[in-house]
Amino acid sequence: MQHPFLKNRNFIPYITxxxxxxxxxxxxxxxxxxxxxxxxxxxxxxxxxxxxGLGLAYWFNVRYSTFDKSQLIxxxxxxxxxxxxxxxxxxxxxxxxxxxxxxxxYYETFVKDSMPLRGALGVLYYAIVVLIYYLILxxxxxxxxxxRQAQLETMLKxxxxxMLKSQINPHFIFNSLNSISSLTMIAPNRAREMVVKLxxxxxxxxxxxxxxxxxxxxxxxxxxxxxxxxxVRFGDRLKVEKEVAEDVKDQKLPNLILQPLFENAxxxxxxxxxxxxxxxxxxxxxxxLLKVQVSNEYDPNAVSRKGKGIGLKNVRERLSLIYGVxxxxxxxxxxxxxxxxxxxxxxxxxx
Amino acid sequence: MKAxxxxxxxxxxxxxxxxLKKFDQVEVIAECSDGFQGLKAIQxxxxxxxxxxxxxxxxxxxxxxxxxxxxxxxxxxxxxxxxAIKAFELNATDYLLKPYSEARFEEAVKKAIxxxxxxxxxxxxxxxxxxxxxxxxxxxxxxxKTGNKIQILxxxxxxxxxxxxxxxxxxxxxxxxxxxxxxxxLGNGLPTGDFVRIHRSHIVNVKHIEKLELYEKDSYILYxxxxxxxxxxRSGHGRLKEVLRY
Numbered sequence: 001m002q003h004p005f006l007k008n009r010n011f012i013p014y015i016t017x018x019x020x021x022x023x024x025x026x027x028x029x030x031x032x033x034x035x036x037x038x039x040x041x042x043x044x045x046x047x048x049x050x051x052x053g054l055g056l057a058y059w060f061n062v063r064y065s066t067f068d069k070s071q072l073i074x075x076x077x078x079x080x081x082x083x084x085x086x087x088x089x090x091x092x093x094x095x096x097x098x099x100x101x102x103x104x105x106y107y108e109t110f111v112k113d114s115m116p117l118r119g120a121l122g123v124l125y126y127a128i129v130v131l132i133y134y135l136i137l138x139x140x141x142x143x144x145x146x147x148r149q150a151q152l153e154t155m156l157k158x159x160x161x162x163m164l165k166s167q168i169n170p171h172f173i174f175n176s177l178n179s180i181s182s183l184t185m186i187a188p189n190r191a192r193e194m195v196v197k198l199x200x201x202x203x204x205x206x207x208x209x210x211x212x213x214x215x216x217x218x219x220x221x222x223x224x225x226x227x228x229x230x231x232v233r234f235g236d237r238l239k240v241e242k243e244v245a246e247d248v249k250d251q252k253l254p255n256l257i258l259q260p261l262f263e264n265a266x267x268x269x270x271x272x273x274x275x276x277x278x279x280x281x282x283x284x285x286x287x288x289l290l291k292v293q294v295s296n297e298y299d300p301n302a303v304s305r306k307g308k309g310i311g312l313k314n315v316r317e318r319l320s321l322i323y324g325v326x327x328x329x330x331x332x333x334x335x336x337x338x339x340x341x342x343x344x345x346x347x348x349x350x351x
Numbered sequence: 352m353k354a355x356x357x358x359x360x361x362x363x364x365x366x367x368x369x370x371l372k373k374f375d376q377v378e379v380i381a382e383c384s385d386g387f388q389g390l391k392a393i394q395x396x397x398x399x400x401x402x403x404x405x406x407x408x409x410x411x412x413x414x415x416x417x418x419x420x421x422x423x424x425x426x427x428x429x430x431x432x433x434x435a436i437k438a439f440e441l442n443a444t445d446y447l448l449k450p451y452s453e454a455r456f457e458e459a460v461k462k463a464i465x466x467x468x469x470x471x472x473x474x475x476x477x478x479x480x481x482x483x484x485x486x487x488x489x490x491x492x493x494x495x496k497t498g499n500k501i502q503i504l505x506x507x508x509x510x511x512x513x514x515x516x517x518x519x520x521x522x523x524x525x526x527x528x529x530x531x532x533x534x535x536x537l538g539n540g541l542p543t544g545d546f547v548r549i550h551r552s553h554i555v556n557v558k559h560i561e562k563l564e565l566y567e568k569d570s571y572i573l574y575x576x577x578x579x580x581x582x583x584x585r586s587g588h589g590r591l592k593e594v595l596r597y
Contacts, residue, residue, distance in 0.1 A: 171406065174430035175360065178449035182366035233360050274385055274408050302409070303492045303503040 003059050004136045015052070022048040033110065039102050046097050047090075051122065054086045055129040062133040079130065087122035091115065152321045168205055169263055172230075173198075179233050194232050201225040205256060213252040216283055216290065220244060223258055227279070234270055239278040248283050251290045253344050254322055258292065260311035261340050265296035268338060272302050288346050295339035312340070319344070352467065353396060355381045357389035357412065358404035358428070363449070367402050370456045377460070386415035387501060398423050399467045400460075405429040410503065413484065414494040416477060418501065420531070424463045424473055434488040442479045481532070485540030495521060495528035502528070506545065510559040510575055512537060514552035522579070547594050549573060549587035557594060 005014040026044030029035045035043065061082045065075055095111060176198055183191035204222045208214070220242070231238050262279070269277035282293045312331065319328040323345050330341045354377050356364045364382050371377055377400065381392040385408050393401065403425050405412040413435070416422055427446040429435050439446045445459050466473070493504045508524040514534040521528045538548050548554045561574040563583070571583040573591075583591065 170431040174449050175363075178366065178430065178451075179360065179362040181450040182362040182369070185369045186362075186365055233362065235361055270408070271406070272408050274387075303505045 001063065001137070001140060003056070004133070005056060005059070014055075018048055018052040018055075033114075035107070035110070039104070039107055042101055043098060046101075047094050047118065050090045050093055051125045054090055055125065057086070058082065058126065058129050059133055062130055062137065079126075083123060083126040086126065087119055090122055091118055094118070148321070148324065155317065155321060168202075168259070172263075173202075175233060176229055183232075190232070194229065197225050197229050201229065205259070208255045212255040214255055215250050216244070216253060216292075217249040219253060219256070219258055220281070220283070222256075223262055223281070226259070226262060230266055230270070237276050238266075238270055239276060241278060241280045243281065244283045245285060248285050248290055251285070251344075251346055253290060253292070253342075254318060257315060257318065257342065257344075258294065260315055261294040261342075264311050264340075265294055265338070268298045269296040273297075273299050286343075290344040290346055291341060292344065293339060293341040295337050297336055298338050300333075300336050315342070352377045352400060352464065353380045353398040354378065354400040354402065355383065355389065355392050355396065355398045356402045357383045357386070357392075357407070357415070358402070359384050359407045360404075363404065363428075367456075370453055371460070373457070374460060374464075376464070386410035386412065389415050390418055390496075390501065391499075393419060393423070400424050400426065400463050402426050402428065405432055405435050410494050410501070413481070417481065417530070417532070418494065418496045422473065422477055424466050425477070426459050426463055434484060437487055438480050438484040441483045442476055444476060444480060478533070478536075482536040482539070485536050488540075489542045490540040491542075493521060493530070495530050497528060504528075506542070507556070507558065509556055510577060510579070511553060511555040511581065512546075544594060547587070547591050549581060549583045549591055551584065553581050553587075555581065560595075563591070 005011055022044045025048060026040045029040035029043055030037050033040075061078060065071070065078055098111065099108065176194070180191050180194050180198070183194060201222060204218075204225070224240075224242075227238070227240050231240075265279045269279060277297050279294070279296045282291075284291055312329070316329045319342065320326050325345070328343045328345075330343070332339045354371070356367050356379060358364050358367070361384070364384075368379055368382075371379060380396050380398060383389040383392050387409060389401070389403070389412075392398075401423050403412040403416070405427060406429065407415075412427065416425065427435070427439065427444065428449055428451070429446065430449040436446070436448070438444075445462050447456065447459055491506060493506065493509065495502050495504060502525060504521065504523050504525065510522045510524075512534070513520040513522065515529070517531060517533075518529045519532050519534060519537055521530060534552065534554070538546075538554060541554065545558070546554050546556055555573065555575065559576050561576045561578075564572050564574065566572045569585055571588055573581045573583050575581065
């Protein structure tokens with residue numbers, strides 16, 4: 001975040017406020033301490049201008065320290081140090097500048113006597129400025145959060161249907177039903193088996209809320225059901241290799257996030273090719289990240305019909321909204337193999 | 352009566368064969384799992400009837416049909432394809448929506464047998480199908496055939512289309528191809544903005560235009576990047592102006 005008083009035209013209200021403070025300060029010097037109005041003016045302007053400048057620097061102490069309970073002591077120390085240093089610097093500079101400007105004896109004594117008061121005033125300035133900075137940060141944070149929340153809600157609402165549509169391809173359902181119809185004549189047992197698989201798949205896919213998090217194991221089991229059904233349709237042309245590390249099985253990932261990746265793999269692999277196609281699934285842990293990689297062979301020379309490109313885009317958008325981070329989806333095409341990797345953080349920022 | 356089944360799913364083919372057992376007069380002489388095989392089998396066996404799935408690997412059922420000169424009677428089938436279904440309805444074509452009942456299947460086969468008996472050419476119906484489809488869904492590629500070789504051209508590889516009687520000559524990176532189709536149907540199906548009809552018999556890809564020169568009053572000549580020169584009609588010039596915004 002940029003400095004709040006330096007961006008746009010925010011320096012105008014900042015300077016205006018300080019001019020007002022300086023006016024009150026100067027008026028007090030003139031009225032209650034018996035300074036001539038020229039001396040009062042010089043004193044007030046120099047003193048307050050110095051703190052106006054220092055006030056800008058306080059931002060960095062606020063901005064670059066995170067507000068966290070475990071860091072509370074560090075924070076207090078850093079603020080005390082910053083306040084002490086800045087006040088010493090401010091008061092010292094003030095004396096250096098003012099002394100040669102006003103060559104009067106009574107003023108020199110006044111400056112000396114007023115030092116404790118000026119120090120106290122410095123502390124007050126510091127406290128107020130820092131407080132304002134915290135308020136700005138807090139407000140800004142709140143704003144981004146509510147914006148993100150609103151965005152997430154509208155997206156979830158508007159895309160709920162769209163997502164289900166893209167996640168479960170109607171082609172897949174009707175063709176599967178046709179396969180079942182055929183199996184009832186030639187192999188009734190297999191027909192029954194397929195009805196059960198299709199039902200399990202649909203129950204899992206349709207019965208979940210969109211914002212739900214599921215375990216890797218559940219999601220992969222569902223994907224395997226899907227691939228089993230596709231294998232009934234396409235027979236030996238579809239090969240599946242699965243490599244899932246034991247320690248990721250109960251990690252969490254968003255509901256049905258893998259479905260579009262496999263639909264794509266089937267679409268560009270099986271639907272566009274005459275050969276046997278292998279789809280590979282890998283899942284492993286990398287620090288705080290769950291990595292899931294889906295790759296499929298495809299024909300790089302195929303002039304494929306334009307897809308709507310909804311699948312991958314949806315995955316990208318969902319992940320960035322849920323985790324507040326972009327670049328969680330990596331896509332690569334190499335040597336006739338299309339690979340998508342998802343990096344799924346295991347601690348969600350908001351919960 | 353010879354029939355060929357073209358569907359990429361084995362079980363779908365099995366179902367058709369099972370339903371066909373009731374029809375003694377229909378004999379399945381070939382089964383194909385994609386459009387390439389289908390094309391070959393049709394040329395080889397010259398069937399009376401084909402069962403054709405629309406979505407298949409590499410080329411769709413429609414694209415396969417476009418490559419056949421005198422197509423046999425077709426019973427289309429599809430699981431889910433709004434564009435195709437709309438086109439069927441607009442042209443009163445009989446089609447099967449997967450999964451379909453045996454009664455529905457028998458009805459379709461009986462109609463087809465009647466059609467074959469009347470020796471009706473279905474060229475017109477298929478032509479109409481192609482035309483309505485091009486109005487519904489814009490083309491993204493073109494399938495052509497030279498000899499026994501089938502090529503799939505991406506539209507951005509096409510420089511320009513030229514009308515030649517009943518055919519359209521396609522000039523592309525891969526060379527020149529002839530395809531049986533009407534210029535009007537083609538024009539409707541091409542993505543507007545990428546292609547402009549500059550003349551009664553010429554449609555150009557705007558990405559392949561080099562320059563436009565005034566030839567005589569009101570008549571222009573268009574130079575393509577490959578050096579070819581094409582005439583531009585008056586109304587063609589208007590359309591060109593609109594798309595290129597000059």
